[in-house]
Amino acid sequence: MTNRDEQPLRTDPAEYAAAEFELQSTGQADYGNCVPSRLMRVLFILCGVLLLVFALLLIVWAHASALIVVGLLCALVIAFTVYMELCRRLFAFDGGGLMGAMHQMVVDNLDWDGRGRLLDIGCGAAALTARCAMTFPDGEFTGIDDWGATRSRAKEQCEANARAEGITAPTSFVEGDAAHLDFPDGSFDAAVSNFVFHEVRSEPDKRALVREALRVVRPGGAFSFQDLFAQPRLYGDMTAFVQELRAEGVSDIEYIPHTENLVGAPSWVRTPWMIRNAGILHGHR
Structure with a gap:
């Protein structure tokens, strides 16, 4: 991550709770809410x-x-x-800010110098894409999502949100399936994703989605993926999965379990139907 020595990773929940996240500083961006x-x-x-x-x-x-x-x-x-x-x-991004804090966890664990191309897999309304572009202004950013019937409106919303945040870096948004990313191997210097893989219906094997995301990252490129990795029914034994990825050639990978605790999420929202058992896989391809 850019200037990592000057901006160490937050490790105390209180640091996330007190952090002043700049997203939606204009009050004009509309990122929706995970509770529709x-x-x-x-x-x-x-x-x-x-x-x-x-x-x-x-x-x-x-x-x-x-x-x-x-x-x-x-x-x-x-x-x-x-x-x-x-x-x-x-x-809410303009309320309690918990999802913004979870997004910041993804960015904080992306060890990227900000040069080159970044892919946001499952970009939604571009909240994480915008956060990455604001953190790494010298990069080039692509957000991909399967918006379905709302494709045109959703893409326009992403573009409007990028403008509202004052993002000047090259940024584009395309429709696509996270299970079959329409990019050649090693197309990107970095990739991120936040609470997307478990929602992808076209691929029941969630480990395959992680492998597909890693496929489009160049060797040595950075990645940071957050999902319900601590749910055994979705991902099985994560220690074993990390070892498999290392054996398959991922040069540097670390698993951080229960990231919902790191951002100080209250106990009443750490439930199986909300954000319980979240985790981050991050490192270098």
Whole structure:
């Protein structure tokens, strides 16, 4: 990483909690949220419907058993909705900033001099791409994602976010599948990815996705991938996997488990359905 001696890796959760991340400093970039707004709309509507049903039962048909069942269901849905809203606010780039902190973990563990080409695999709305471009202004950046039916709108959003952040480095965004990256071997000097591999449906073998990501990094190039690596059902024994990659020619690789703890994520968000069992694979190809 550029100026690593002057900017040592953060190792204390308090350092991440107190860090002033510059992303969205203009207030104009829109990176969305890993808790989708459409999900919250559905939950709020469901809460309203259940409350209405409960009120109607109470007025029209005060049957004890029905009131208990609907009341319990209503309480559960409201509690879950409140929980998800708190998660959404915690993850928000312009709110709690937890996802920004997770992105910074990826960048902090990318040992790259910032010269050459970087690929962001699963770039989404370009939040991590933008962070890399702001950290390494002399590089050239490509974000790739499988946006599906929203391809045109999603690409325009990525480009708009790059402009909003004032990024001047060459930056481009293309549609593609992380399981089959449409680039020759060794096309990039660096590669990053954040919580993408476990979401790729076209490849059930998540280890194969890591190998595909490494394929497009040149020998000696840097990489930093964050995913749910500590989930055995997805990746198996990570110690054994790291040894396999070394045997396959990855010159330098390190695994950091449970990165959610390193950024000081509260216990109520370190759950199997949120960010529990995160980890980073980083090093040089």
